[in-house]
Amino acid sequence: MSHNGVALRAVTRSVVFLTAGALAVTALSGCSSEDKGSKPLAEQDIAPAARDRVADGGTLHWAVDAVPDTLNTFQADADATTTTVAQAVLPSMYRLDANGRPQINPDYLESAKVVETEPKQVVLYKLNQQAVWSDGREIGAADFAAQWRALSGKDSAYWTARNAGYERIAKIERGANDLEVKVTFARPYADWRSLFSPLYPKDVMGTPDAFNDSARKKLKVTAGPFQVKKVDRKDDEITLTRNPRWWGHPAKLNEIVLRAVPRDKRATALAAGSIELGEVDPEALGRISLAARAGATPGAGPVAGPVAGPGGRPARPSGSNLGAADALRSWALAHEDDEEAADDELSASQKKRRALAAYEREQAALKGYEVRRSLEPAYTQLALNGASGPLADERVRRAVARAIDRKALAGVVLTPLGLPAVPVGSHLALSGQDAYADNSGALGGQDAKEARALLADAGWVPGGPVEKEKKKGDKAAGTEGHKAKRESADGDDGTYIVGEDDKSDDQDPKDHRGSGDSPRHLAQDGKQYANKLKQGSAPGAYAPKGTAAPADAATKVLAKNGKALALRFVLPSGPGSGPLRTVAGRISAMLEKVGIRTEISKVSDKSYFKDHIASGQYDLALYSWPASAFPATDARPIFAKPVPAADGSLNVEQNYTRVGTDQVDQLFDQAVATLDEGKSRSLIRKADARIWAAAGSIPLYQRPQLTAVKKNVVNAGSFGFQTPVYEDMGFLKKGAKPASGPTGH
Template identity: 70%
Template sequence: MSHDGLGVRAVMRSVAFLTAGALAVPLLSACGEDDPAGKPVAGQDIAPADRSLLKDGGTLRWAVDAVPETFNTFQADADQATTRIAGAVLPSMYRLDSSGRPQLNPDYLESAKVVEREPRQVVLYKLNQQAVWSDGREIGAADFAAQWRALSGKDSAYWTARNAGYERIAKIERGANDLEVRVTFSRAYADWKSLFSPLYPKQVMGTPDSFNDGARKRLKVTAGPFALKEIDREDGEVTLTRNPRWWGRPAKLSALVLRAVPRDERTKALAENKVDVAEIDAAQSQRIMLASDDTRGDRGAKGMSGPLAQGGPYAHGPGLPPAKSLRSWAIAHGSDEKAADKENSAREKRRDAIAEYTAEQSALRDFAVRRSLEPAFTQLALNGSDGPLSDERVRRAIARALDREELAALVLKPLGLPAVPVGSHLALAGQAAYADNSGALGGKDPKEARALLADAGWEQGPPLKEGKKAAGSEGEKGEKGEKGEKGEKGEKSEDKGGSSASSRSRSSEDDGTYIVGDDNKPYETDEDRANLAQDGKQFAPGGAPGAYAPQGTPAPAGAARGPLTKNGKTLTLRFVLPSGPGTESLRTVGRRIAVMLDRIGIRTEISKVADASYFKDHIANGQYDLALYSWPTSAYPATDARPIYAKPVPAADGSLSVEQNYTRVGTDQVDQLFDEAIATLDESKTRSLIRKADARIWAAAGSIPLYQRPQLVAARKNLANVGAFGFQTPVYEDMGFLKKGAKTSASPASRE
């Protein structure tokens, strides 16, 4: 599980805020012409094409992180590959459209609706009469009932990771005929459309043994456009083939192979013709776009800025800069034979590397980068359990110090994606429950932030004494970083055990000079400048005006000359960030946030910790003051988002039960709004309640949504209906290779 990319349903099922009575909550309009949900910020980019333009047959090889440990999506170790396989081989009663809203799936359902509300809610499903399992048996009430019993939570022998919604069901029975399933709820459940997607056969759900173990390694019975044919764990491949009993539109592909490829090896795998589609980071997308004709057309680099548009450090391959190249030549042709031999050997290795790079670039011309935004957002989390952040005024001050537009632009603008800050904790633009409720807290206002801190008792201390450098300045040495070299001055890494060794990230010196990072460089290395990605690696622009000032630049007006203090203690917050490869964007955004906080007198200590312990040992355990991580959003926020914002309660053993509320900030009022929303069958009222809950979550300032995560996918240019899906559930039967001479339609992302 990534600290910054968590599976939507699995995590949110298994994963609060102080009442801000003095803050006004804006009135929210009902859905209709003034629906605040709007449209998705970025459309999907899948190279759409009519099925008539696609070849019949072919094998699509799709890169995944690993062969899944289980094929049961309801188990704790289910991952993205588990979900992808289930989507291709199992029924889903509803799937999401391009706006992230659930739509009835006609391949399995003729209709589904609430037919009774009192005394109990009853939903009647009318199944597609052609829908059958791969063994020939009709899909029916027995399968629905088996899944309900397994996931209801009443039988602890089933090792389930989530049961939300199923525990509200009282009974499931056959309707007027075999094609009808009647589901009666013991308590009203607004998110009933989330149930039975995916639906497993009764052979899997019928007994604890088959649920716990049988579906981990194989699915013998399926009912989708594809069937599970072969699992090769040694070679890291799962092969799906056309389902001969499929009644819907036949799959265009004859086979779909999911191949395990580490993230950092995906450009190599693409170039070596091992995969056809792969989710990539921005540094990898840069290589592909440099190799592709896209950079010379109106797609790809259009709208790009920074290294992506300009080429970046890898534009000309892994050669040497001119100065080092000249020195290399001098040594190789000098009088020192030993040094010359060593240098010639190094030059030969570089020539081989350049040749390999050039060959890969040539092969990468066959691929395009498809771009959209994930249904997930990155947030700044503020741990309100104790310390300065237990004071709501301090949390609100931090929120008012942030320029969220600047932070979104830092990550998204270089990728050619809309740099729009996220306005909700519970949904994203386009989703039914979305509304921009950030006004409940207010935007950037350093003056108001300082006033809030003063009201909380934090007073300005004297300027730093002359001749003393603040921690984090140039005079301080950093610890060794993850590459074995000196890390950033003012940032220290933690060992794998999670022990802290952090120092102040930056501060004002006695002359008011702003000191940032390592020798005033905003990025750790040249690679950092090219590698800002999907909350993995992402392109960093050249820097926003005033964000990173060179040494000697006067501090901005109103910048703090001394730290804020209270009762003899300095206001310093521990900012925990991941240290591993692929997390450069989080560290870069974190440093920019530290700059913004310093301007209102808040000091930060940046602690870089190992990826393996970042979430488990720090976020989940509350060992941080500030942290950056992402949450997925769901079409069913009343169910899926509640554990993230529920008020922590004391557990039986005396500990605090936080569910997935890792900020430890919660209120009874927010919990009540969620409870009302989940029990309301009027969809318009449910949306209104969710938006009210979000406004109060904003007001409490336990977490500050920043930007929607970018989605970058490399796909072979002759592939259609596959790529960066955005919100939409993939339609596997429509994926395929274009016929010779056929062209795809323009995707929204390509028209920007």
């Protein structure tokens, strides 16, 4: 899921686990005098330029993950691209600033405030008198009312993803004139600023058929700087064009084309000139950075330095004494009696040379791009499934948390990217947001001694008796620590034990590699891999790149009631999941030091969330949540205590760890009904401290946001918390330079 800017409100707070993620941010107002507040760990990186420096016209081709199935953000299958389109073409009453704080959007609102609290909460919106839909009709109370009725939850004919906030409204009516909208709430609602962003016209919200179907494929009526010109599912792109009825600053670009490009193909698409902007992975960052260095070094070729070439093989460094032709001649001289083999080698060498030449051409083209870096308003967490097994015991969950060095894990991911490696201290907000406070002290930092004590208190005994279990196709599972399942060479689903002592010396070490993993991915600097070949085994030998062998390799297996303490660690296996596998390997090594073994199971990206996370088929997992501007509303389903449903199943809402408490639920309920912003913020922080103490999920680090952009594209890139200003995006005028300050909007 890509993150093309930040939505004011996540309609469904979507989970993300690979690259890019989506969605929204922070609380209700500025910090009080008693609250110093925090700052974002990284600023947005968009090459800001005043509007008078931006050329008029042009088309920006923007890579997205997919053309969405729907253009209605309130439907369950809406995605990040749905949000991007809505931001560009529909009204939003509020925008997010650089700290993720909601600010009135003056293009649509003159003011909005609570004008009554007794006997009912009443909010009065005063609309911008110039605000009109693309068909010429004024935006007004009828549109607000239609959206409320559609999302109130009272009419099941509307296929809505959720109705949070709208179900609290009692009525909507016209105010003193057509420019005023009066919203009366049946119950107090602290997060009222989250509503009507985006706002759809009554044409979409007025009937179930229009809501369910007509807005999925097209939006006939819009009210933003752009409008939807074409949705082309054959060519996988959406074209947005200037809205001629837009009353604000006119869009600099003629068109924005949102083009679906797989993430592992984006470097090639950038080099080919088919896109000018798109989020990329660290591998593409490396290629673009290398191209820039090569271009800045006199006499250096486009592939100077030890870089991966086609197929992941090292490219020949510039200035090497042995070129491809020299190597081929040397080989032929050594095997001159085998002319047929020499011909085959010549053909293979020619293919390699052609591939290298194409790669070098791409590298030369990539000199025209740069990578703009920030941090997404989303964090990666370690999820602990508390529904059953060892992790149903809070002491075991806390032991897992106390065994982990969160700062080291953040450093593994963020330091190589030049981003601040600071662990996330809250489940409900990120640094810079009003609600943010580091509440991790409620659980405590890394302490192996304390982790062992918690495990002992839970009855897990080092070296205790373990019943041997036989599994079909395996040797002995459990105490012997042999692989539960061999991973196929083509990267299909696989399971293996991290840190086990596998005594068989005749196995092919390549069997332990995941899809696309080289021996360097298996252990830090390849040292453990070498030890495995020499000695037959090494703790951590099967862990991803960067996993060091535990200092106490002789840690005994913990056991209880004849069962060894081993946790199933489920990970995605796709090409974008390399960082997650690296982090998982580090976590596994940390857990092994306190006697907890992990059984790593790699599954396909397609089934990872649906078949494993949502269904509870895991012990440990890594995935991400977006932060929300309105945590009292949006975060509650994620941490709500699961309750039995009428059919006997467990209703977990979005709480996929299955860990929750009545106290946390009560704190959320109080926060969302408290109109005093300081009190509401305090309640949110108390809820977060209780969530930490329950140890159902452990926030690790804020996700990196890397956006490759053509150098002359301005006011676009890695937006961080802030809502993009689509009308200011464009191409720099010739001779002009980006400004260091804010844009001219």
